[in-house]
Amino acid sequence: MWWIGLLSLVALSECLVTIPLTKIESTRESLREKDLLRDNHQQHPYSHAYKFLSKKGITKEPMRNYLNLYYVGTISIGTPPQEFRVVFDTGSADLWVPSIYCSSRACGTHRTFDPQASSTFQNTTQPFDLLYGSGRVIGVLGYDDVRVGDLVCKSQAFGLSETESGLSLEFMVSDGILGLAYPDIALRNTTPVFDSMWNQSLISENLFAFYLSSNEKNGSVVMFGGVDPSYYRGELQWVPVSKQSYWQVTVDSISMDGKVVACPRGCQAIMDTGTSLVTGPTKATRNILRSMNALTTSTGKYVISCEAIPSLPDIVFTINGVAYPVPASAYTMREQKGICYPNLNSSKRIKHWVLGDVFLRLYFTVYDRGNNRIGLAPARA
Structure with missing residues (x-):
């Protein structure tokens, strides 16, 4: 999977901000997939025809x-x-990309930003240090114009990496990360990209939304400033954000076959598009794994009989x-030699659940900052 463990973001000489789960693929999977990822990395993932779309003031980035x-x-x-x-x-909640001043192997396999080649770049001396479960990024903050689709955020704060350590960073396909959580977990005295979109009047509604497709080439979009109902079925069900840092909500219970298997008295969960699996506290996750035999x-890895998958109950x-x-078709995966694994991960270092892409591929999600709520509806296949 691609983000395991607690992520701590430290701005040197500033306060410590702790961010849950994940943004780096595990070393095991990184090595297993490295040849394929390297091949894909050599080509831009989009054709000229596959650019951002715009409908009724909604900016969509594929x-x-x-x-x-x-x-x-x-x-x-x-x-x-x-x-x-x-x-x-x-x-x-932060944006960072590799810089030309980075000599790490990871930077050598990714695009790098050249401040001297930008007439609008503004430098600072504020350092940052991002520590992941399986990698670390160190660099300095800068300001420049950031374009997402047809939206241009002027003088946007972003990180320029100078050191990137860890195999996961070296082999990941993306060059960097653009955070969309609340500004409470952003670097001090910086404004996240989405907040800049709203503050600079670039979008008409203070929200964004995700459609995550299972298609490996196209179909997935993030949209800013509005919601396109063609991506989901039925009506959006709104859930209040329980804490304005991550996109955190209260879960009533987790059940299988009508029996509560975790979260019997309610618990907290984070909707995280940067996490591939569903992750939970160790004891609760193991209880679910036992329920599926x-x-x-x-x-130390868990495996499931591939033949048993059609008969396994839903996790609700x-x-x-x-x-x-x-x-079960979503919470399991088949690897080489017919071995099947659960798309569930446990961590002793977290007390909340993290609902990653395994969950979010099933449900179209709207992140409404104006009303501090999340909307969910079944995603169209």
Whole structure:
């Protein structure tokens, strides 16, 4: 999977901000997929015909699904624009890309930003340090114009990496990350990209939305300033944000076959487009794994009988009184040699659930900053 463990973001000489889960693919998967990822990396993921779309004031930026590990879109920074692939991540709040001053191997496999080539770049001396579960990014903040689709945020704060350590950073397809969480978890005295869109009157509604497709090439979009109902079925069900830092909500319970298997008295969950799996506290996750008769291998990994998958029950997350089932076809994956694994991950270091792409591929999600709520509806296939 692509983001495991707690992510801590430290601005040197500033306060410590702790961010849950994830933005780096594990070393095991990084190595397993490295040849394919390197091949894909050599070509731009979009054709000239596959550019942003605009409908009724909604800006849509297409994203490409890479192996169900992460969704990558394009932005540009500077004048003239320098283009980068980024993960649009609701689990963090800052933007960073590699810089030409980075000598790490990871920077050598990605596009790098050249401040000297941009007439609108403004430098600072404020350093930052991003520590991931399986990688680390160190650099300095700068300001420049950032374009997302047809929206241009003027003098946007972003990080320029100078050191990137870890195999996961080296082999990941995206160049950087664009965070879409609340400004409370952003670097001090900086404004996140989405807040800049709203503050600079670039969008008509203070919200954005995600449609994550299972198609590995196209179909996935992040949209800013409005909602296109053609991407979902039925009506949006609104859930209040329980804490304005991550996109955090209260889960009533988690059940299988009508029996509560986790979260019996309610719990908290984070909607995180930067996390590939569903992750929960260790005890609760193991209880679910036992309910599906998962077995432990000698390496500590859980496996499931591939033949049993059609008969496994849904995992049902009940949120604000509404049931959101996740079928076995979504919470399991088949790898080489016919081995099947659960798309569930546990962590002793978290107390909240993280509903990543396994959940979000099933449900179109609207992140409404104007009303501090999340809207969910079944995504169209």
